[in-house]
Amino acid sequence: MGRQRWLLMVILALTAASIYVLTQFPLKLGLDLRGGSQLTIQVNPTAEIKTITEQQLEAVQKVIENRINGLGVSEPVVQTVGQNQISVQLPGIDDPGQAQRVLGGTAQLEFREQKAGSEGQFGAENVILRELQIKQAALRNSQDQAAIDENAAAIKRSSEAIAGLFEKPALIGKDLTDAYPQQSGADQWAVGISFSPSGGEKFAELTKKLAGTGRSIGIFLDNVPISTPTVDIQYAQTGIQGGGATISGNFDAKSANELGIQLKGGSLPLPIQIVENRTVGASLxxxxxxxxxxxxxxxxxxxxxxxxxxxxxxxxxxxxxxxxYALLTLAAFSADS
Structure with a gap:
């Protein structure tokens, strides 16, 4: 009799726990039930890689999956299609623009040393780039697509001119172990990064070399400068230790989070192009x-x-x-999702 009572108590406890889980963690529905975003991504060859192999396509797929995990999407579907395309289904993501920004960027992060003697030219080019970026922000609210495209091309040329004033990368995205958004002021956001042990040593050496010189560390994302800080002379002996850094720029909470997801997910080994991006309604x-x-x-x-x-x-x-049994099964699926 005591054993039966004990079993009854266990069953009642499991039932109550299942009901609690279902109320606190409702089942997350798939694309056919709740709608979302669907993207078709084309992987493009490069001058060095003219034919895309199955392994290279899978490598791109893995990076995309890592970035999707950062978005917190439940039950995403990422699968290769043919020899050079990847299909992505994101249930619950009703902002196709966010999905395109997070998945589409190559996210090749580079830390570069400014060349000696380029200070004057760098200052002039930096002013030009900032003016173009301000103009681009204003043009986004207009309907003049031709002006937007023309200004974007000017930004690209200016970014390339600035990139030419810096040495080859001393650190790259592979030297990172983590990236995350962090608030640096009332309405200011930045992206905190953590280096691997070898990356931390490289960063300390780079900052030691530039400390007190007035030359900048160029932080480039996909060959576009996003921050160009200088290093104070107090770090001339040891460089900046600690294995971490902060990327500041014109970030809000959303853009800082998106960049953190991209950097943490890794850079894409091959360039990609999003050929289709659409919002899908609940088909059922x-x-x-x-x-x-x-x-x-x-x-x-x-x-x-x-x-x-x-x-x-x-x-x-x-x-x-x-x-x-049905409650226990649903609770298990709900907790897992």
Whole structure:
């Protein structure tokens, strides 16, 4: 009798826990039930890699999966299509622009040393780039696509001119172990980064070399300068230790988070192009879902009715056991999602 009472208490506890899990962590629906974003990504060859192999396509797929994990999407579908395309389905993401920004950027991060004697030219080029970026922000609210494209091309030329004033990269994205958004002021955001042990040593050596010289560390993302800080002379003996750094720039909370996701997910080994990006509605529809629920409940009721009429007390016990089993199963899926 004591054993049966103990088992009953365990069953009741598991049932209560299942109900709690289902109320706190509702099931996350897939693309067909809740809608979301669907992207088709084309992987492009380079001058060095003219033919894309299956292994290279899988490497790009892995980076995309890492970035999607940073978005917190439940049940994403990422699969290769043909020899050079990847299909991505993101349930619940109703902002296709965010998905394109996070998945589409190469996210090749580089830390470079400014060349000696380039201070004057760098200052002039930096002013030009900032003016172009301010103009681009204003143009985004207009409908003049030609002006937007023309100014974007000017920004690219200016970025390339600035990149030419810096040495080859001393650190790259592979030297990072983590990247995360952090608030640096009331309305200011930055991206904190952590280096690997070897990356930390490289960063300390780079900052030691530039400390007090007035020359900048160029932090480039996809060959575009996003920050060009100088290093104070107090670090001339040891460089900046600690294995970490902060990337400041014109970030808000959203853009800092997106850059953190890109950097943490890794840089893409090959350039990509998003050839399709669209919002997908729930294909089954609310009415179809309701009809399915009603049909399922009706079927369960008929099963329970048959069990009770045919097996009497044993049928009632079996029906209760079926309900408990269903709750446990749904709770397990809900907690896992």
């Amino acid at each position: 529809g609310r009415d179809s879902i309701q009809r399915s629920v009603y049909a399922g409940l009706g079927g369960l009721f008929l099963v329970f009715l048959f069990m009770v009429l045919y097996y009497r007390l044993l049928g009632i016990i079996a029906s209760i056991a079926l309900v408990i």
